Amino acid sequence: MRNCAKNNMFHILFLHSSLYAPPESGGAVSGVLKIILAITHPGMEQIHFFKRGVIMESILELINTVPFDVCKFQSAVKEMNEVDIAETLDNLSKEKAVQVFRLLPKGIAAEVFANIESDEQQIIVEALTDSEVGEIINRLFVDDAVDFIEEMPANVVKRVLVSVSDEKRKIINQMLQYPEDSAGSVMTTEYVDLMEGITVSEAFAYIRETGVHKETIYTSYVIKRDRLLVGIVSAKDLMLARPDQKIKDIMDSNFISVRTTDDQEMVAAIFRKYDLLSMPVVDKEERLVGIITVDDVVDIIEEENTEDFEIMGALRPSEDPYLKTSVFSLAKNRIVWLFVLMLSATLTGGIISGFENALAILPALVAFIPMLMDTGGNAGSQSSTLIIRGMALGEIEAKDMLRVLWKEIRIGLICSAALGFINFLRIYLTNGRNAALALVVTASLCVTVVIAKSVGCVLPMLAKKAHVDPAIMAAPLITTIVDTASLIIYFSIARMIFQL
Numbered sequence: 308m309r310n311c312a313k314n315n316m317f318h319i320l321f322l323h324s325s326l327y328a329p330p331e332s333g334g335a336v337s338g339v340l341k342i343i344l345a346i347t348h349p350g351m352e353q354i355h356f357f358k359r360g361v362i363m364e365s366i367l368e369l370i371n372t373v374p375f376d377v378c379k380f381q382s383a384v385k386e387m388n389e390v391d392i393a394e395t396l397d398n399l400s401k402e403k404a405v406q407v408f409r410l411l412p413k414g415i416a417a418e419v420f421a422n423i424e425s426d427e428q429q430i431i432v433e434a435l436t437d438s439e440v441g442e443i444i445n446r447l448f449v450d451d452a453v454d455f456i457e458e459m460p461a462n463v464v465k466r467v468l469v470s471v472s473d474e475k476r477k478i479i480n481q482m483l484q485y486p487e488d489s490a491g492s493v494m495t496t497e498y499v500d501l502m503e504g505i506t507v508s509e510a511f512a513y514i515r516e517t518g519v520h521k522e523t524i525y526t527s528y529v530i531k532r533d534r535l536l537v538g539i540v541s542a543k544d545l546m547l548a549r550p551d552q553k554i555k556d557i558m559d560s561n562f563i564s565v566r567t568t569d570d571q572e573m574v575a576a577i578f579r580k581y582d583l584l585s586m587p588v589v590d591k592e593e594r595l596v597g598i599i600t601v602d603d604v605v606d607i608i609e610e611e612n613t614e615d616f617e618i619m620g621a622l623r624p625s626e627d628p629y630l631k632t633s634v635f636s637l638a639k640n641r642i643v644w645l646f647v648l649m650l651s652a653t654l655t656g657g658i659i660s661g662f663e664n665a666l667a668i669l670p671a672l673v674a675f676i677p678m679l680m681d682t683g684g685n686a687g688s689q690s691s692t693l694i695i696r697g698m699a700l701g702e703i704e705a706k707d708m709l710r711v712l713w714k715e716i717r718i719g720l721i722c723s724a725a726l727g728f729i730n731f732l733r734i735y736l737t738n739g740r741n742a743a744l745a746l747v748v749t750a751s752l753c754v755t756v757v758i759a760k761s762v763g764c765v766l767p768m769l770a771k772k773a774h775v776d777p778a779i780m781a782a783p784l785i786t787t788i789v790d791t792a793s794l795i796i797y798f799s800i801a802r803m804i805f806q807l
Contacts, residue, residue: 381412389415393422405434417446425458426631432463441470448522449475450495450603453482490574491567493607494588494597499527501554503537508550510540526585528595529558536587536595538562564589567596571607576701578604615699615778644783651787655680655794662798665805671738672801675748676794683755683793684786686722690715690763691785695777698767705772711764719760723753747804751797758796759789 384392392411396404396419408431411419420428420443432440444452444467452471456464456479468476478496485491499521501510510527518524527545529538538558548557564587565574578586578601588597617640629637659666659676666673694711697703703711727749734745763785767777 377410380407380410384411384415389418390422392419396423397427401430405431409435413442413446417443421447421451421455424628424631425455428455429459429463432459432467437466437470440467441472444471445475448495448497449478449482450493450522452479453492456483485567488571489567490565490569490571490588490599491597493571493574493603494567494599495522495603496597497522498585498598499524500530500534500595501527501540503529503531503553503555503558505554506550507545507548507552507554507557510545510554511550522598523585523600528587528598529554530595534594534596536562536564536589536593539587562587565599566591572611574599575604575607575611579608580701611699615695615776648783648787651784652790654787654791658791658794658798662802665798665801669744669801669805671741671744672747672797675734676797679748679751679755679793679797680790682726682752683759683789686719686756687759687763687785687789690718690760691767694764694767698771698777703768705768708765708768711768712761715760715764716757719757722760723756726756727753743804747797747801751793751800754796754800755789755793758792759785762788762792 387395392415396407399407404427408416408419420431423431435443444455447455452475456467459467468479471479482491482494482496497520499514499518501513505513514524514527525542527540527542528536529540531537538555538560539562540554540558544557544559563577563581563583565577567588567590574586577583578599583601585598585600587595588599590596694703730752731745731749734748735742738744766785766788770777
């Protein structure tokens with residue numbers, strides 16, 4: 308028993324040092340661990356710290372060993388996390404991945420299946436028998452099963468639904484009817500619900516009986532007749548309460564819930580605001596229908612952020628991994644926005660053509676066009692990025708538009724004053740002390756920066772008011788608008804000062 312405790316201490320210390328030791332610690336943590344291990348493991352001369360990557364490599368070597376040792380493999384994977392096993396399968400060929408998956412112990416096969424990529428899931432399902440498919444899907448949590456089915460082609464979906472139990476099929480079909488990206492589409496129906504009239508001891512007995520099949524038992528949801536949600540009770544509350552106390556006496560009736568039709572982005576914002584681990588989902592009659600757990604919210608946040616970044620980069624959003632997406636699909640996602648931006652860029656060409664006479668008289672004006680356009684575009688992108696991020700976090704709302712605009716104008720004035728001062732000196736000293744030229748460029752730069760800051764903050768907020776994704780009004784579009792404005796300002800000031 309004492310040796311087991313020492314071994315557990317060894318593993319805890321190893322994991323802690325591997326995951327949290329800063330790079331600059333320079334082996335200090337390792338030295339401390341060696342001292343502790345010398346005490347807990349007397350006589351041990353060498354200690355090997357096997358990191359996760361090394362363990363995965365060892366598993367891969369074991370898989371590729373001929374003849375294949377099934378018992379040794381199954382013993383090894385039991386010590387691994389299901390996510391790491393899934394990652395290992397992704398590194399294998401299709402045939403080998405299917406063979407290895409078949410050899411996984413039944414207790415962890417479903418967890419591994421839930422963590423592998425959708426294309427690998429399809430390959431495995433197509434290689435398994437109907438009974439094997441049914442066993443895996445029946446072991447999956449409902450939300451994971453729904454996520455899998457949503458990614459599969461129709462022929463695979465039909466085969467999967469035929470293979471699962473009637474109860475599971477009914478729940479899956481019900482969840483598939485909720486709108487895409489809604490709370491109902493990401494919730495799970497595997498939760499602990501307690502009647503308000505039972506005692507704490509009865510609640511514990513119920514949790515022991517059914518909890519193994521639930522996604523989480525840290526929070527239980529208190530209902531009354533007709534499944535109306537009336538409160539929540541945590542595991543801590545249950546453990547600290549007397550066995551004869553009623554659930555309704557210890558429950559928290561001040562809880563936060565969402566409707567099945569609420570947008571998943573709003574759900575993520577609520578989790579972030581209140582630091583929740585799970586949250587109940589109710590229908591329009593306040594009846595409990597499911598819960599959303601924090602692991603699903605992490606996926607939502609990643610999905611929404613990825614979509615925003617792709618839109619901000621003038622890309623059509625795609626859910627497929629980059630390396631597993633065809634060249635044609637990637638080109639198709641990019642070419643539409645490139646075409647739109649290319650056409651919009653013809654405006655700048657038309658403006659330059661309209662001022663050909665001025666450029667012919669004073670060719671030096673041409674040299675400063677790129678600098679003006681780039682500075683204006685960068686200034687606008689800075690503002691739009693901060694505003695879009697602020698709106699995503701709920702820090703900025705549409706009603707704050709005038710406050711934000713006034714703030715960005717003042718920021719623009721400060722930035723333009725600093726940039727203008729340096730720019731005036733640079734141009735004056737490097738262009739034959741031509742004060743008029745330096746004044747034209749500096750004045751144009753200052754006006755352009757202020758306008759760019761204003762456009763960069765206003766456009767995303769107008770998009771939000773119009774119920775359009777603010778990310779659409781990000782860098783590429785704002786840069787095009789500011790480029791056009793900066794050229795008009797530049798040539799207008801040049802005409803006025805030089806009387807062209």
